[in-house]
Amino acid sequence: MRLRVLALAIxxxxxxxxxxxxxxxxxxxxxGKRAKMDVIGMTAKSSKVAIAADNRVHWFTALASExxxxxxxxxxxxxxxxxxxxxxxFTPPAEGSLVSVVNLSGSPVETTIFPTTEKLIxxxxxxxxxxxxxxxxxxxxxxALVDPFEMVNLILTETSAPLHLVxxxxxxxxxxFVPAEGVKISHVTLLGQQEFGVVNLPEGVSITAHDGxxxxxxxxxxxxxxxxxxxxxxxxxxxxxxxxxxxxxxxxWLRSAHNGYSAEHKxxxxxxxxxxxxxxxxxxxxxxxxxxxxxxxxxxxxxxxxDVMDRRDYARKMKAxxxxxxxxxxxxxxxxxxxxxxxxxxx
Numbered sequence: 129m130r131l132r133v134l135a136l137a138i139x140x141x142x143x144x145x146x147x148x149x150x151x152x153x154x155x156x157x158x159x160g161k162r163a164k165m166d167v168i169g170m171t172a173k174s175s176k177v178a179i180a181a182d183n184r185v186h187w188f189t190a191l192a193s194e195x196x197x198x199x200x201x202x203x204x205x206x207x208x209x210x211x212x213x214x215x216x217x218f219t220p221p222a223e224g225s226l227v228s229v230v231n232l233s234g235s236p237v238e239t240t241i242f243p244t245t246e247k248l249i250x251x252x253x254x255x256x257x258x259x260x261x262x263x264x265x266x267x268x269x270x271x272a273l274v275d276p277f278e279m280v281n282l283i284l285t286e287t288s289a290p291l292h293l294v295x296x297x298x299x300x301x302x303x304x305f306v307p308a309e310g311v312k313i314s315h316v317t318l319l320g321q322q323e324f325g326v327v328n329l330p331e332g333v334s335i336t337a338h339d340g341x342x343x344x345x346x347x348x349x350x351x352x353x354x355x356x357x358x359x360x361x362x363x364x365x366x367x368x369x370x371x372x373x374x375x376x377x378x379x380x381w382l383r384s385a386h387n388g389y390s391a392e393h394k395x396x397x398x399x400x401x402x403x404x405x406x407x408x409x410x411x412x413x414x415x416x417x418x419x420x421x422x423x424x425x426x427x428x429x430x431x432x433x434x435d436v437m438d439r440r441d442y443a444r445k446m447k448a449x450x451x452x453x454x455x456x457x458x459x460x461x462x463x464x465x466x467x468x469x470x471x472x473x474x475x
Contacts, residue, residue, distance in 0.1 A: 153189065178400065206426065222314040232280060237279045244449075276300075280301055282295075292315050326427050
């Protein structure tokens with residue numbers, strides 16, 4: 129009887145382990161099939177894949193463990209502002225460091241951090257005015273347009289040398305640092321064309337942030353490395369050749385401002401939520417323990433109001449702001465304005 133109880137206990141324990149491994153383990157299928165070559169670069173077809181140098185694609189859960197325990201929509205403990213640089217001087221790499229460049233457009237992973245830009249308000253005002261008087265469009269447009277910060281997880285496994293990171297994004301991105309044990313970061317340079325920020329940056333790491341205004345002033349235009357398998361190369365050789373020149377200018381700037389930079393340490397793509405810098409873990413036990421945005425300190429470069437809340441709550445707030453401004457603009461309630469539009473349309 130005692131042996132039977134012991135055997136059942138062992139089986140129950142094994143079943144528990146199996147279930148835990150199933151939850152945390154990556155899919156068995158090819159992650160490369162969850163990404164595609166787009167007009168000017170690779171883009172993810174799923175938020176579950178990560179990109180590395182030379183367009184290598186990995187399952188995010190093959191790189192980091194316990195990712196399911198921390199959602200990107202978790203509320204951070206603090207959001208504060210960073211001061212952007214106001215000179216075209218860029219911190220050079222420390223001697224012996226490895227320069228690694230990440231250049232993305234954005235990420236499919238959204239956060240609960242919402243910057244309220246004038247453009248976003250204007251887009252919502254225009255949308256409300258255009259749709260007023262049309263019951264179907266008003267029903268379809270019941271939820272306001274929102275534009276949250278997106279998040280990119282940086283899985284850092286390179287331990288051969290301290291990392292000098294140059295991180296560039298076209299859209300509103302929060303860079304989340306997920307370093308493996310033994311990884312050292314000598315400096316982080318941020319290039320942001322819109323609002324941008326960082327979270328979980330290891331303590332003591334120096335950082336400089338250059339916003340869209342400074343990129344324009346310093347004549348820095350981030351670009352991807354041209355490839356013949358781009359859709360652009362097939363659609364228009366003229367535009368493809370022009371893009372080659374733009375890419376060469378950006379590459380020349382990287383080389384001149386970052387001694388030791390090599391294109392083989394450049395990770396680039398359109399929309400990816402996860403990036404690997406360094407070798408991929410060989411087995412699941414070597415994965416990097418994940419730490420998400422929840423309870424982290426987010427630092428952003430932004431000159432606009434920032435809200436941290438549930439998406440639906442923010443959408444309601446944005447709609448209230450846009451409705452008030454729209455009604456001020458038309459000089460009456462949107463309901464009355466819609467009726468007037470319908471009268472004029474029927475006359």
